[in-house]
Amino acid sequence: MGNLTQQLQTQIESAYQTETALNIIGGDSKSWYGREPVGEPVHVGEHQGIVNYMPSELVVTVRAGTKLSDIADALDQHKQRLPFDPPYFGKSATIGGTVACNFSGPRRPYAGSCRDYVLGCTMLNGKGEILKFGGEVMKNVAGFDVSRLMAGSLGTLGVLLDVSFKILPHRLAEQTVVIDADFKQAIKLMNHWAGTPLPVTAMCADGQAVYFRICGAPSAVERSQREIGGSMYDDGKTFWKDLREHQLPFFNTDKILYRLSVPAASTFTHLEGTVANDWFIGWGGAQRWLTSDLPFVVIQDYAKKLGGHARIMRGGDRTEEVFAPLSPALMTLHKKLKHSFDPKGILNPGRMYKDL
């Protein structure tokens, strides 16, 4: 454990020479995500440690293999947190994998995404060169924003060595309330309250009810819960954590788990071949989960009509595409970008798109 920069660099340099495909692995908690991984493993999970933590700067820099749980513990000691509420999907989850997937939790629509909080990174490119972008300050417009580009790139542009984040203090008080509502009513309610200044930090709907989490100053929480109404939900913390981690009964399925990213207020229109129980709506309406064995292309069309896009989150045929197709012009840009970072195409080839 510690600084493995040199080892990682050597491994990539030699893979560059031999044009060997590499499969970048952190805590191996998200190997089910994206297309089927191929290549020789590069283990980043032992490249651990908090490099710099300045509570009064609201900035932390961590090595990519650092466990999310270790970061949470360290920040907690100063009553701070990663604001984007990252899902773990396994105890071994690392920050590098989280950034590579750009995963964010239920708080995302109100607080921002993983990518939003990335301030800088050090990375190895596909030649094994060490590059450093961004920094440890909140405002920085020197050079192109490569560190945010890394978020969600699934390791196809570089191996993250360390990442700097903006962090935030804990909220003082928290309460969850529930109101009976079908999906249509729930979407209306969620978007109504999202348009008010009340400090709502998570909203979701399961077809039976709509759930609101309110966080902030104790007096503001109390007042918000009065205004929103509904009944108090006792174990809100567990509920939101289970949602974040896909531990709610809804996610226990053998079918494909589709994720739709759509405008939050899009109405809940019927998709033939699905029933209400196949759906779960998160992010105040903006992230919709569907468990179904309908073909991906059907789900894509449906999402596109709503003004969004769909991806396969879990399951399905991972030798085929799992993310929404890109326009030819965009795909060309993607290929050229990939080539500029990884000229021999050795880093997580095909993990995002077949030809990338």
Add this chain to the structure above:
Amino acid sequence: MSQSLLQELAKLLPAVALLTSKESLTPYECDGLSVYKGLPLAVVLPQTIEQAQAIIRLCQQQHTPIIARGAGTGLAGGAMPTQGAVVLSLAKFNQILDIDVENRTATVQPGVRNLAISDAVAGHGLYYAPDPSSQIACTIGGNVAENSGGVHCLKYGLTVHNVLGVKFLSVDGELIELGGKVLDDAGYDILALLHGSEGLLGVMVEITVKLLPKPEVAKVCMVIFDDIEKAGQAVCDVIAAGIVPAGLEMMDKLAIEAAEAYAKAGYPIDAEAIVLCEVDGTEDGVAEFIDKVEVVLKQSGAVETRVSQSEAERMQFWAGRKAAFPAVGRLAPDYYCMDGTIPKAKLAQVLKQIALWSDEFGLPVANVFHAGDGNMHPLILYDANAKGELEKTEAFGKKILELCVQVGGTITGEHGVGVEKLDSMCVQFGKLELSQFLAIKDVFDDEGLLNPGKAVPTLHRCAELGRMHVHNGQLPHPELERF
């Protein structure tokens, strides 16, 4: 060749939308950084995406550089024309295309002014959060190109955090769409990459922004200090106490004097430093937090704290800060605004060094900061007509930026690199990073036609300059005393 280009442009546009005479080009010779000037070959003012596409395609065919321009309020020379280039003004792209109250988004053309968005949606209790000081005039297209910040970005983020989608034209005139009214998109985050790309990667033609509900109430606490170091520490103390103010600003003595004389904001002119700390949210929440802010700041050694008792008073407290630049502008014939960002904890150290250099160079400096996020705006006062004074000022400015990098910060927090900070880029980045930036430029624009010569220096330039990249905060020859 230029004659034929002008003839072809004339076929694409009505006469009023093509400027070629010296008199009509002169207003475009610089942006907000007027020390750098140049006359373009022509200025074009298209009104439709099709026209803009045709212009870009024509320029590409004729290998003519294209410089996209919004309101020209930039402070780094990013929109400065170069000889032989065509300035593509987006001024006529000034329509708000869609306000979607339910989804809390607005889709606008790039020439729409920042503040016009908030004005247009105010009736719905919504607003667009990023608020650069130039928000009355600056356009959203320029905001994306610069990734503009503002007074409230500590809490509400920069432009990149508040834009959901863009449509942009590539150098071959292709219309490419990214994002939309959704929180993310498939593929690489090219939307993030375009933010702050200073017109080097594409021309924005449509932007969808996120709108936020207006906070119920905002209160500002004006805090007076007799020592600037205490003020710097106080800023850190507020953050460490778990408070995220909506705005956290600081001014030094010279800036206070100038602002008070100009705006009559009620600042005590004998203060060494003033901190303005704004808290917003619900009535109850703000009441709770503003009390906490006062307690923390008093413990940090504030001489006096005053909390705004009305909206009018809040605006008055801010009036001085918002007018700080023009106010300082009255102290000398010219001022040169720097934009480095540093870790807050290094504030006192950096200020001391700036004061020493100020004496050395014989150039006074007024300091205005977005203290909450460490973004400093030292304003160097000088006289451009005095022989050699501009060069001296630039040299002083570069030293400040080098120092920012050395203490772990950056050469530009929100104004961008433009032409102004090209040399300082050689200090902040090494050869590998600069090569990657150039490679990205190549991906989008391999002929280098989009705003060439800005934002990213050539490796050759850095080598010529002999500037050394500051590695891990260490300059070469660390044994030499620099403070």
